[in-house]
Amino acid sequence: MATERVVADSGLELVTVAAPGRPRTGWWTTLRRFCRKKPLGAAGGALMLVMVGTALLADSLATYDPIATDAANTLAAPNSEHWLGSDHLGRDIYSRIVHGTRVSLIVGVLSTLFGSVLGGLIGLLSAYFGGRTDLISQRLLDILQGLPLLVLALVMSAALGPSLQNVIIAISIPIIPRAARVIRASVLSIREMQYVEAARALGLRHLRIAFRHVLPNTIGPFIVLTTAQLGSAILVEATLSFLGLGVPEPYPSWGRMLSVSAAEYAQKAPWLVLFPGIAISLAVFGSNLLGDALRDTLDPRLRGS
Amino acid sequence: MSRLRVAASLIVVGLVILATGAPAVSQAPKYGGVLNSMQREDLPQGFSIHETGTISTVWPSMPCFNNLVLFDPLKKLESMDTIVPELAEKWSWQDNYRNLVFFLRKNVKWHDGQPFTSKDVKDTFDMVREAKDAPAKLRINPRKDWFVNIDNIEAPDPHTVIFHLKRPQPSLLLMLASGYSPVYPAHVPAAEFRTRCVGTGPFKLKEWRRGEYVEYVKNPDYFIKGRPYLEGIRYVVIVERGTKYAALQAGRLDIAFPGESTKTVVEQVKAAQPKMVVSVVGQNVNDNLLLNVTKPPFNDAKLRRAISIAIDRRAYVRAVHQGGAVIGASMAPKPFGVWGLLDKDLTALPGYGKPADEKAKAKKLLAEAGFGPSNPLRVEMATRAIPIYVDFASFVINELKQVGVEATLKQVETAQWHPLATRKEYQMGANLTGIGADDPDANFYENYACGSPRNYTGYCDEQVMKMIDQQSQELDSKKRLEIVARIQKQLEEDAARPMMGWRLDYFAQWPHVKNLVPHHNLYNYGRMQEVWLDK
Numbered sequence: 148m149a150t151e152r153v154v155a156d157s158g159l160e161l162v163t164v165a166a167p168g169r170p171r172t173g174w175w176t177t178l179r180r181f182c183r184k185k186p187l188g189a190a191g192g193a194l195m196l197v198m199v200g201t202a203l204l205a206d207s208l209a210t211y212d213p214i215a216t217d218a219a220n221t222l223a224a225p226n227s228e229h230w231l232g233s234d235h236l237g238r239d240i241y242s243r244i245v246h247g248t249r250v251s252l253i254v255g256v257l258s259t260l261f262g263s264v265l266g267g268l269i270g271l272l273s274a275y276f277g278g279r280t281d282l283i284s285q286r287l288l289d290i291l292q293g294l295p296l297l298v299l300a301l302v303m304s305a306a307l308g309p310s311l312q313n314v315i316i317a318i319s320i321p322i323i324p325r326a327a328r329v330i331r332a333s334v335l336s337i338r339e340m341q342y343v344e345a346a347r348a349l350g351l352r353h354l355r356i357a358f359r360h361v362l363p364n365t366i367g368p369f370i371v372l373t374t375a376q377l378g379s380a381i382l383v384e385a386t387l388s389f390l391g392l393g394v395p396e397p398y399p400s401w402g403r404m405l406s407v408s409a410a411e412y413a414q415k416a417p418w419l420v421l422f423p424g425i426a427i428s429l430a431v432f433g434s435n436l437l438g439d440a441l442r443d444t445l446d447p448r449l450r451g452s
Numbered sequence: 453m454s455r456l457r458v459a460a461s462l463i464v465v466g467l468v469i470l471a472t473g474a475p476a477v478s479q480a481p482k483y484g485g486v487l488n489s490m491q492r493e494d495l496p497q498g499f500s501i502h503e504t505g506t507i508s509t510v511w512p513s514m515p516c517f518n519n520l521v522l523f524d525p526l527k528k529l530e531s532m533d534t535i536v537p538e539l540a541e542k543w544s545w546q547d548n549y550r551n552l553v554f555f556l557r558k559n560v561k562w563h564d565g566q567p568f569t570s571k572d573v574k575d576t577f578d579m580v581r582e583a584k585d586a587p588a589k590l591r592i593n594p595r596k597d598w599f600v601n602i603d604n605i606e607a608p609d610p611h612t613v614i615f616h617l618k619r620p621q622p623s624l625l626l627m628l629a630s631g632y633s634p635v636y637p638a639h640v641p642a643a644e645f646r647t648r649c650v651g652t653g654p655f656k657l658k659e660w661r662r663g664e665y666v667e668y669v670k671n672p673d674y675f676i677k678g679r680p681y682l683e684g685i686r687y688v689v690i691v692e693r694g695t696k697y698a699a700l701q702a703g704r705l706d707i708a709f710p711g712e713s714t715k716t717v718v719e720q721v722k723a724a725q726p727k728m729v730v731s732v733v734g735q736n737v738n739d740n741l742l743l744n745v746t747k748p749p750f751n752d753a754k755l756r757r758a759i760s761i762a763i764d765r766r767a768y769v770r771a772v773h774q775g776g777a778v779i780g781a782s783m784a785p786k787p788f789g790v791w792g793l794l795d796k797d798l799t800a801l802p803g804y805g806k807p808a809d810e811k812a813k814a815k816k817l818l819a820e821a822g823f824g825p826s827n828p829l830r831v832e833m834a835t836r837a838i839p840i841y842v843d844f845a846s847f848v849i850n851e852l853k854q855v856g857v858e859a860t861l862k863q864v865e866t867a868q869w870h871p872l873a874t875r876k877e878y879q880m881g882a883n884l885t886g887i888g889a890d891d892p893d894a895n896f897y898e899n900y901a902c903g904s905p906r907n908y909t910g911y912c913d914e915q916v917m918k919m920i921d922q923q924s925q926e927l928d929s930k931k932r933l934e935i936v937a938r939i940q941k942q943l944e945e946d947a948a949r950p951m952m953g954w955r956l957d958y959f960a961q962w963p964h965v966k967n968l969v970p971h972h973n974l975y976n977y978g979r980m981q982e983v984w985l986d987k
Contacts (some may be wrong), residue, residue, distance in 0.1 A: 218767035221774065235716075236771045236847055309837070309863055327558045391837045395861045397846035410694060415869065430934050 188440020262319035266326025274334035283452025374438035485985035514978035516632035549620035570607035681984035715776035734788025734972035742881035756947035758817035
């Protein structure tokens, strides 16, 4: 049975004793149980793993330089040399999709993490301190949340200009109010818990209570939030790239592969839009399946549903 | 001979004529109907042609105006021989091409009923050339350099105008025949053309609903009796490419927009509507690489040359334009232009040889300038955030990568692009240049002359300037052609503005549209005076 000693500012010593629970299970057992109970979630997780693997090994997996043009092979249909065909400049679509995974994943993960962490902190402090802090921060977040994710990302991206870091910033800012709302709701109930009352009664400092006793208990909603936002972030990145506001050419991004030039040739060479479209759909589908399964697993109210 | 034999002979003769291509029987033009034209975007400068540099303004504004002279609307190739009178009934060169006298038509009225006089002509071109005593000033003046050789304009009587030149310049007439050179009314402030139009042209503006359409009605007082044939014209603004060609295919539009139809798009339209008439013409628009010679690294001629020869022009035309362009130096190549270099001359220029050999030469030049695998030349390439520009830039970046130059792309909005290029705030740029008339003066003075605002690269060579002035006043056309060829070679050798290719237009129109002949130049066939509908 594990015990922990904490000395409060008042000098009092608090001894916490962990209650006896279920025996700890290994991660492999947990994973197998998750796969058995949530097969769709597991499929989503597998898709995300494939995506991560592709992004990491893009240089080895690609058969051509993704920006190399080839005037002799423009709009080539899928064949043994160009597995998924080539585009109007003769660039290999398979290699561009493989390298495009990096952009989608980097933008998706970093913007979601950045937005969720910043939003989570705002939500935590806003709910914990309450009063004016809560009122002001929530009204500011109301303004931000009044604009749809895509519209806000578009405005930000147009203002900042097209580049990788600007796309990450543009997508993460609209995530902030959503993350803040989720974490705030969670903290509002946690801060009324007896162990938080006890910590307060012992005279622990507010920041210590917030980060040591409240924050760890919001990790469930936080994981659900990030996985749920990941799909949206990938989709928004594709949309911004489609509109020419994403990662600049000639470096490949799935959204840009679907943009105006591809639309012009789509009738003649449908593989130009088909394969990047499938890649975007699989990535969003995968992250949504995983997010749903994690929500069901981590939310006690939905557990077993 | 029996009747049967006569009939049989007539049938045979008839069939032979049909089979060998019978002379076209000219149909009598019909009056009436409204022509629906594609309009690719809203009019950026309204109807103010003198303030614009884009066909988006010129095309829907031309029916409102007239020039002194114009290129014959029914002839594809434009030259001195195809110039026809408009507001000038006739003209005469005097004093060995130093004075150009125009005799104006009488009884011409502006759309508001005011009479047209020589004062209108004088005030218009004094304004464009920014004469000291000009009655008005343009907010933007892209073609001031076209008229830099005019010393003064005299209007001795209401129907005569004399352009006094500083030195002989026969091609002034060509520039006055461009769609970019309409005559404005002296009694209407130039700024008003940004929102309304008062001209002498065959059509009067009825309504401009921003972002939706521009509507014209026939001018009943037009000075050419029996013209125009159409009752009106409607320019429908459709920005999205798929939608505008669907509208053309469905018959909602009668004609495409000049320069808008690429080879691939038109192949798809033609497959869906085999009746559609497609004319392949030059646009007099070229894709060119801007290398800023006023700043490092491209103030080094060796590096400019290395960049120029590293790019395979033929591959560019095949990849970026799917074959819908042709290679050429700084003047439009034959048969789309008069002044283009011959193939043998072109092949000898840097960048037009065997790609592997040219790339090896480029690497050598880069090494001589101190750049190599351990110390690659790193440059930023700027261009407009429009697919045709981005494709151009993407191709060039890959070509440069093959010789060890690392280029990154910076996309800028259209509104920022021209100010950025004019202020020379870039290292390298992917650019498109349209030239209002297929004439060396119109091109060289605007794009290569020292100090011209449209000389985006800042290239300035004393010897080349001398040759430009020399060709401008050369009266012997053969000699002029030789000088122009020398200038073109020199410009390519110096990588002043390396040419990638000259765009072709696949202009599509329904067969019921008659007398609309696309020219080898986007800017000069939008008057619509002769167009009629066979419906």
